[in-house]
Amino acid sequence: MVNSIEPLRHVLSVPPHFLPLHPEVGPYAGAWNSAPFGLFYLNTLFMASAIVLGQLVTSTLAAYALTWLRIPGRQAVFFLILIGLMVPEQLTVVPVFLEMRTLGWINSYQGLIVPFLGSAFGIFLLRQSFLQIPLPLIEAAKVDGASRLQILTRVILPNSKSALITLAILNFIWHYNDFFWPLIITNTNHYRTLAVGLSMFFQSGSGLTPWNQLMAADVFIAVPLFLLFFLGQRYLVQGVMTSGIK
Amino acid sequence: MATSTALSTTEAQRRRARRLTGEVLASWLFLLPAGLLLLAFVFYPLFYLLYVSLLHWNLIGRARFVGLANYSSLLQSVYFWQAVWNTVWMTAGTLVITLPLAFFTAQFVHLELNRRLSGLYRSAAFAPYVFPLVASGVVWNLMLQKQGIANWALSLLHLAGPHWLSQGVWPLVSIILVTTWQFFGYYTVIFLSGLQGVPPTLYEAAAIDGASAWTRLTRITLPMISPTLFFATVILVLQGFQTFTQAYVMTSGGPNGATTTLVYYLYQEAFQFFNIGRAGAVSVMLLILLVAITLVQFWLSRRWVNYDQL
Numbered sequence: 001m002v003n004s005i006e007p008l009r010h011v012l013s014v015p016p017h018f019l020p021l022h023p024e025v026g027p028y029a030g031a032w033n034s035a036p037f038g039l040f041y042l043n044t045l046f047m048a049s050a051i052v053l054g055q056l057v058t059s060t061l062a063a064y065a066l067t068w069l070r071i072p073g074r075q076a077v078f079f080l081i082l083i084g085l086m087v088p089e090q091l092t093v094v095p096v097f098l099e100m101r102t103l104g105w106i107n108s109y110q111g112l113i114v115p116f117l118g119s120a121f122g123i124f125l126l127r128q129s130f131l132q133i134p135l136p137l138i139e140a141a142k143v144d145g146a147s148r149l150q151i152l153t154r155v156i157l158p159n160s161k162s163a164l165i166t167l168a169i170l171n172f173i174w175h176y177n178d179f180f181w182p183l184i185i186t187n188t189n190h191y192r193t194l195a196v197g198l199s200m201f202f203q204s205g206s207g208l209t210p211w212n213q214l215m216a217a218d219v220f221i222a223v224p225l226f227l228l229f230f231l232g233q234r235y236l237v238q239g240v241m242t243s244g245i246k
Numbered sequence: 247m248a249t250s251t252a253l254s255t256t257e258a259q260r261r262r263a264r265r266l267t268g269e270v271l272a273s274w275l276f277l278l279p280a281g282l283l284l285l286a287f288v289f290y291p292l293f294y295l296l297y298v299s300l301l302h303w304n305l306i307g308r309a310r311f312v313g314l315a316n317y318s319s320l321l322q323s324v325y326f327w328q329a330v331w332n333t334v335w336m337t338a339g340t341l342v343i344t345l346p347l348a349f350f351t352a353q354f355v356h357l358e359l360n361r362r363l364s365g366l367y368r369s370a371a372f373a374p375y376v377f378p379l380v381a382s383g384v385v386w387n388l389m390l391q392k393q394g395i396a397n398w399a400l401s402l403l404h405l406a407g408p409h410w411l412s413q414g415v416w417p418l419v420s421i422i423l424v425t426t427w428q429f430f431g432y433y434t435v436i437f438l439s440g441l442q443g444v445p446p447t448l449y450e451a452a453a454i455d456g457a458s459a460w461t462r463l464t465r466i467t468l469p470m471i472s473p474t475l476f477f478a479t480v481i482l483v484l485q486g487f488q489t490f491t492q493a494y495v496m497t498s499g500g501p502n503g504a505t506t507t508l509v510y511y512l513y514q515e516a517f518q519f520f521n522i523g524r525a526g527a528v529s530v531m532l533l534i535l536l537v538a539i540t541l542v543q544f545w546l547s548r549r550w551v552n553y554d555q556l
Contacts, residue, residue: 062280069273077277084288086540090488090509091533094516094525095291095298101305118283148272177378179491180509184517195380199495202384211388218381229376233369236376237435 036189037217040197045224047109047182047193048175051116052168059122059167064152066123067130068138078127084120089181097184111185112193116175122167125239129163130156166239169232173225194221292533299526306520316527326528328503329511330535332418336507337486339422344430345478351430352437353467368438371431379428383495386424387411411497417505421492429485433478440474441467472551480543487536508532 065071066078096115097106105111133156141155157164179195186192192200198217229236299316303309320326351371355364374382389395390410397407408416448466457465468475490509493499499506499514506514508528516525 058280058283061276065273065276069276070269071273071277072270077281080289081284084284086484087288087292088484088488088536090490090512091529091536092288092291092295093512094522094529095294096287097516098294098298098522099286099291114283115287118280118287120284120288123280148269173376177376177380179378179380179494180513183494184513195378198378198384199380202387202495203498214384215388218384221381222377225376225378226373229373233372237368237372 037194037197037220039189040192040194043109043112043191044176044193044195047112048172050109050113051175052171054113054117055119055122055171056164056168058118059126060152060157060164062123063126063130064156067127068151068156069148081120081123085124093180093184100185106185107187107191109191112182112191115181119171122171125167126160126163129160133159162235162238165232166235169228169235170239172228173236176225295526295529295533298523299530301523301526303522304520305522309523312523316524317531320524320527320531325503325506326511329506329508332504332506333487333489333508336418336422336425336489336505337483339419340425340429340486341479341482343422344426344433344482345475347426348430348433348478349437349475352434352441355434356438356441364438368435371434373431374428375432377428379491380495382424382428383492386420386427387496390420412501415504417497417501421489421496421505424492424496425486425489429482433482436478437471437474440471444470469552473553476543476547476551480540483539483543484536487532487539508535 066074066081071077100106100111100115103110105114137155137159138151141151146154177195178193179199182193182196183199186196189197198214198221201217202214300311300313301309302312302315355367359367391397392407392409394410396410400407408414410416410420444467448470449462452462452466488509489507490513493505493507493510494513497505499510509532512525512528512532515521515528
C-alpha cells in the first residue's frame, strides 16, 4: 500500500519505511496509463457479472428440478453432478480450448464466459438450500393452483435468498480473480481481464521494474473485491463454512 | 352406476399420468441448460482429453494418431518427473505448514478471544483469500527481492537472507510461503467452524476428571474435529496439485524448472510449444494422480477420522 504512493527510487530502500516519505499520486496515473486498465476493468466486471447471472439461472432451474420435481434417475443425475464438482478447470483446459477453437471463440467474450455458465458447484449449493424448504409450503402453493414456475419464483427463491447471494458473491470473486483460463483464451488486450493484464504489465518491464506502479495497480484491482468482501462478508464466511469447496 | 365410477377412476388415473409426464417433461426441461453446459464443458472434455492424448498434433498441421507414445515419452522425460516432484514437495510443504498453523490459530481464537474479537479476527484472516492470487504474487515478489522487506527483517536477526526467487530450494519455499499466506485464513475459518461444533460439555467432563490440556487436545478436540481436518487435507492437496498462478507470476517456473509445477508444465506444453497431444497426456496423468491420491486419503481416513459425532 505504502509503496503505491512512493517515487520508484524509494521503494526498495534499506531499511524499509512503513510510512510514505514522499507521497505522490504519480504511480497511480502511471500504472493506469501504461496499460489499458480501464478496459481490463470493464472486461473483468462484464465477464464476472455475466457468469454470475448465467450460473444463477441455470443452477436454480437444475437444482429445482433435482429437489422438487419427479425425475427418473434423479440419484444418478445428482451423482454425475457430484463427479462434475470434482473435475478441476486445469484438467479440462486443453479439450475446452480445442472446443473454443472449433467454435471460433478464442479471444472473445463468449470464450471467457460460456464455459462457466453451467456449474456443478452452483447446483450442489442451491440444492442443499432448496431441501431446507418445508414441504407443506410447496404443497400449499400447489393446492392454490400455482404453476411450477410460480412455485419456483414465489416460494422457493424468496426462501433461499442467502444461498443465492452466497453463490453470487463466491462466484464473482472466483471469476474476477481467475487467471488460468483468461490467460489462455485471450491474446489481445481487447479481451484481457485485470488479472491477466497485471501479469502482462509485471512481466513486460524491461530493465527497472516499476514497483510503485505495480503496487498501485494491485491496489486498484483489489478495491472492488474488498468492497464486496465487507458488504458480503457474512455470506462469504457462511458459504465457505457450509460448502467449503475451492 | 358401477360403470360410471369405473370410468371416472380411469379418467383420474389418466389425468394423473398426464400430469406425471408433464412433470417429467418439465423437470428435464429445467435440467437442460445446466446439463448441456456441463456436458459440453466438463464431461465431454474428459473423454475428448483421452482421445487428444493419443495424438501427435501441433494445432496447425494434421493430427497423427500415435497410440501411447506421448505417455511413454513423458515417463522418460526428466522435466516431467521434475514437475511431478516439484508439485509433490510444494503441496507437502504447504500442507505441513498451513494446516497446523491454521489449526492452532483457530484453537487460540476459539478459546481465548471473545465473540467480537473472534469475528473481527475471522474477517482479517479471510481477507487474503479474496485478494487476487496474481496480485499477491506481485507483492510477494517485491518483498522477496534481494533488498526487499523479507531480507531486511532477517538482517535484523543478523541472518543473511537468500536470493529468494533464484537460488537453490528458495524459489520453491517462496511459493509455499505465498500459498500459505493466501489460504491460511481460509483453513482457519474452516477449523473455527469445526471447533464451534464440539460440545462444551465434553470439556467440562474432562475438567472434572482432571484431564491435562494435552489430553483434552488429543482425546477430545482432534477426534471431534477429525472430519474437518480430513476435509481440509483433501481440499488442500487437490488445490496444491493445481498450483499454477504462483509459479507463473513469481518465477515463470524457473530457475531451470525448479518451480515448474505439473499444471505449469501442462501450460507450457500446450500453449507455448503447442504439443497438444503431449499436454493431453500430462492432463490424464494429473487426473490419475489426483484420483489415486484422493482414494488413498479416503482409505486412510477410515483409520483416523471419527464420524461418531455426538
